[in-house]
Amino acid sequence: MIDFPPFQEQLQQSRTELQETTEELKTQHQTELQALSEKHSEELQLKHEEGEKRVKEWEARKTELLEEIESLKNKVSTLKQSIKDGVDERKIHEKKGMTMLKDLKRQLHAERKRAEKLQERLQEVLSDTKNKSMEELFRPADLGDPLHCDASSVSSWSTGASGLGKDSTASGPQSPTTNNNSFPSVSPDPGDEYAELLHRLAEVQEEKWALEEKVNHLETSNACMADDLLQKTAIIEHYVMSTHSAGRRQSQHADDSKLTLKKVMDLVKSGDHSELHEMNKKLQLMLEETLTKNMHLQQDLEMMSQEVVRLSKLSVQSASAAAGNDSKQKQQSTRTETPADTNLESQLHKDLTDVTDRDLADVTDKDLTDVTDKDSVDITDTSVSENPDSEGTSASGSQNHDTSGADS
Numbered sequence: 001m002i003d004f005p006p007f008q009e010q011l012q013q014s015r016t017e018l019q020e021t022t023e024e025l026k027t028q029h030q031t032e033l034q035a036l037s038e039k040h041s042e043e044l045q046l047k048h049e050e051g052e053k054r055v056k057e058w059e060a061r062k063t064e065l066l067e068e069i070e071s072l073k074n075k076v077s078t079l080k081q082s083i084k085d086g087v088d089e090r091k092i093h094e095k096k097g098m099t100m101l102k103d104l105k106r107q108l109h110a111e112r113k114r115a116e117k118l119q120e121r122l123q124e125v126l127s128d129t130k131n132k133s134m135e136e137l138f139r140p141a142d143l144g145d146p147l148h149c150d151a152s153s154v155s156s157w158s159t160g161a162s163g164l165g166k167d168s169t170a171s172g173p174q175s176p177t178t179n180n181n182s183f184p185s186v187s188p189d190p191g192d193e194y195a196e197l198l199h200r201l202a203e204v205q206e207e208k209w210a211l212e213e214k215v216n217h218l219e220t221s222n223a224c225m226a227d228d229l230l231q232k233t234a235i236i237e238h239y240v241m242s243t244h245s246a247g248r249r250q251s252q253h254a255d256d257s258k259l260t261l262k263k264v265m266d267l268v269k270s271g272d273h274s275e276l277h278e279m280n281k282k283l284q285l286m287l288e289e290t291l292t293k294n295m296h297l298q299q300d301l302e303m304m305s306q307e308v309v310r311l312s313k314l315s316v317q318s319a320s321a322a323a324g325n326d327s328k329q330k331q332q333s334t335r336t337e338t339p340a341d342t343n344l345e346s347q348l349h350k351d352l353t354d355v356t357d358r359d360l361a362d363v364t365d366k367d368l369t370d371v372t373d374k375d376s377v378d379i380t381d382t383s384v385s386e387n388p389d390s391e392g393t394s395a396s397g398s399q400n401h402d403t404s405g406a407d408s
Helices: 004-125 133-138 146-152 155-170 176-182 190-243 246-256 261-270 273-321 326-363 386-407
Strands: none
Touching: 004 190, 190 273
């Protein structure tokens, strides 16, 4: 048998080295394994914490979304209710628009009539002095004449027309059947028709304002001419009274009542054209002054009538309030108050009528005589003597007119 001692030693040494290497590798492996397990556990812990954090975030997000969904549901329900209310309100507005459209049509019709009447009245006022004959120029104005009252007070007529327009507008919504009968055909697009009616109404209003401005301008010019006429009348009166003798005035005054249009024309034809033109101008100025005074007196009379009506209403209301809830006492107080107010109103109308007649008599009794150097033309105005019967008739006529206006 052959011995290999060096080889065995080497083998033993190699085995020992391998065992040591194996031990080292095991130790290193255990160390690395432990480090990896610790690292893995740390990463797992981080992942777990991150997952819990994300879960909490998603829970909060879910809660927010649920709240938002609930608010959106509430908003949807609110919008549905508002849409429903809007539909109902639109129907109501459509009904109101149709009613307003009918009222505007009625008002437009009334304004057109009123504008036509104002135009006619303006033409009458402008052509009033041109169309009057010589007899009407020498004739005094009659206060009891309703046509003269209308012609002398354009502004009061305008006020009455506006009142009628307001009454018709106010009574419009109370009678829908009448509106339907008057305007049976309604346009399918009420917006355009409404705008057109507004445009037409604005044009009518502008025309009415222009006419009222013209009337105001005419009234202002008439007032200025009346002031000028007063000054010229005073000068003429002073000149006539200083030049005429008393005997000649008395002899002519006896023939004034018998003076006719033919005699006046004969006297006028005896002079030249310049004197005739001047005399006509003076007579026209006198007539304008008389008409202006009549207009102002008529306005004062209407204002006093309105004040009397207002005071009578206040007295009736105070009497009814003091009487309490007893209807019999209210009727008695009304019966006791009404005659007193009627007597007061009639007395006031009578006084105003007497003042008007007195002023007209003072104006028309003046002698407008133009004396030239040759004394060729002697024309005197007819003196107006108002008898008590005519004064009573005019007073009763004006009283009835104002009483009917107050009742309306």
